[in-house]
Amino acid sequence: MSNYGLSMVSIAGPSKHDCGYCKGKDTSISFGIWAHSMTCADYQDLIDRGWRRSGKYLYKPDLEKSCCPQYTIRLDATKFNMTKNQKKVLHKFNRYVIGNCKAELPAKKPANYVQVKSLQDSIHEPEEQEVNEHKLEIVLEPSSFTKEKFALYAKYQVSIHHDLEEDVSESGFTRFLVDSPLKTNNESDFGSFHQKYTVDGKLIALAVIDILPKCISSVYFMYDPDYSFLGLGKYSAFREICLVQEYNKKFSDLKYYYMGFYIHTCPKMNYKGKYSPSDLLDPVSYKWYPIENFKSKLDETSFVTFDPIERDYPPGWLDPKSLKEKELENVFVLIGDGRIAPIIHIVKFRTSKSFKKNILDYVCSVGLELAHKMIIC
Ligand SMILES: [Zn+2]
Structure with a gap:
């Protein structure tokens, strides 16, 4: 099950980075932790408080x-409605796979014939054919390193993101897209996975996804630029939405697809808002609201909340001044030999102001419930 084990984390603290969108x-600005191990349930709770992961960070x-x-964005995959344009992308991809092998359709359709196909039916159309021009295989496996995956990643980063070739390394790929604090094995339904897309035996795309108790979360997607005519970025989203629908039959709580962060100001990322019905997470109250409610406000100002409160600390945090010592009694730290102790009994917590501040910031950013569950080490 997803719930075994404990989450063990180290506090990385606040950080400033160059912005990848506006440069x-x-x-x-963000606040970070290193997760040495993490339960899927705890990670689900974190992403529902606006967190995301890059490897184990x-x-x-x-x-x-x-x-x-x-903004954290989610789509209810069980209610997903494809737009006309999205249908076109899917149709184009299927036409490529099926090629000239398409079976003859009945010549005449009744006058009132309307073809209504579900996403599932459309996605699996090539499999219905006896022969296809191209052999498409899609395989889900626990995340792992292979030379073939790295070669695809390197080609994608250099060609699409204009990374310098010497900056793309196997260790970087592993840290970013193979390593995960979530425990995954072949028997487990949840954890961190790679979905491989091969055409005629060649790896043409790779999706990095987390399968969690309530959602499938997209971590990254890369494709061979030689196949960019296939619209693989969009196609992979349909595949992942389908995967949620399939998991939903087994796990009724699992019905959302998280596409990663929605950035209103970045046209490149705007496509995420075009999958319907989608909600955005309110950054203060952590309630979900339909994206339409946000959009008009986001045109005017970049920070939007429907639950404004007076505060002098980051949005969504607990008020550090309101934390009571009693509440910190259940925040535990690993002290060696596998033993844990309440953080307030650690000498450094009493003597070092900066250490104490770091701990309090951590507790306020993850919230009390998670701070009581996760072990600091
Ligand atoms: Zn920016």
């Missing part, structure tokens, strides 16, 4: 202070 210098952007605020 601002040090304008992306977990971070929560400060939406108020950052130049291009990153």
Whole structure:
């Protein structure tokens, strides 16, 4: 099950990064932790508080202070409606796979014939054919390193993101897209996975996804630029939405697809808002609201909340001044030999102001419930 084990984390603290969207210098502000191990349930709770992961590094952007605020977006996959354009992408992909092998359709359709196909039917159309021009295989496996995956990643980063070839390394790929604090094995339904897309035996795309108790979360997607005519970025989203629908039959709580952060100010990321019905996470109250409610407000100002409160600390945090010592009694730290102790009994907590502040910031950013469950080490 997803719930076994404990989450063990180290506090990385606040950080400033260059913004990948508007290219601002040090304008992306976040608070981070390193997760050595993490239960899927705890990670689900964290992403529902605006966190995301990059390998084993977990971070929560400060939406108020950052130049291009990153809103958590989710789609209810069980109610997904494809737009006309999205249908076209899917149809084009299927036409490529099926090629000239398409079976003859009945010549005449009744006058009132309307073809209504579900996403599932459309996605699986090539499999219905006896022969296809291209052999498409899609395989889900626990995340792992292979030379073939790395070669695809390197080609994608250099060609699409204009990374310098010497900056793309096997160790970087592993840290970013193979390593995960979530425990996954072949028997487990939840954890961190790679979905491989091969055409005629060649790896043409790779999706990095987390399967969690309530959602499938997209971590990254890369494709061979030689196949960009297939619209693989969009196609992969349909595949992942389908995967949610399939998991939903087995796990009724699992019905959402998280596409990663929605950045209103970045046209490249705007496509995420075109999958319907989608909600955005309110950065203060952590309630979900339909994206339509946000959009008009986001045109005017970059930080939007429907639950404003007076505060002098980052949005969504607990008020550090309101934390009671009693509440910290259940925040535990690993002290060696596998033993744990309440953080307030650690000498450094009493003697070092900066250490104490770091702990309090951590507790306020993850919230009390998670702070009581996760072990600091
Ligand atoms: Zn920016």
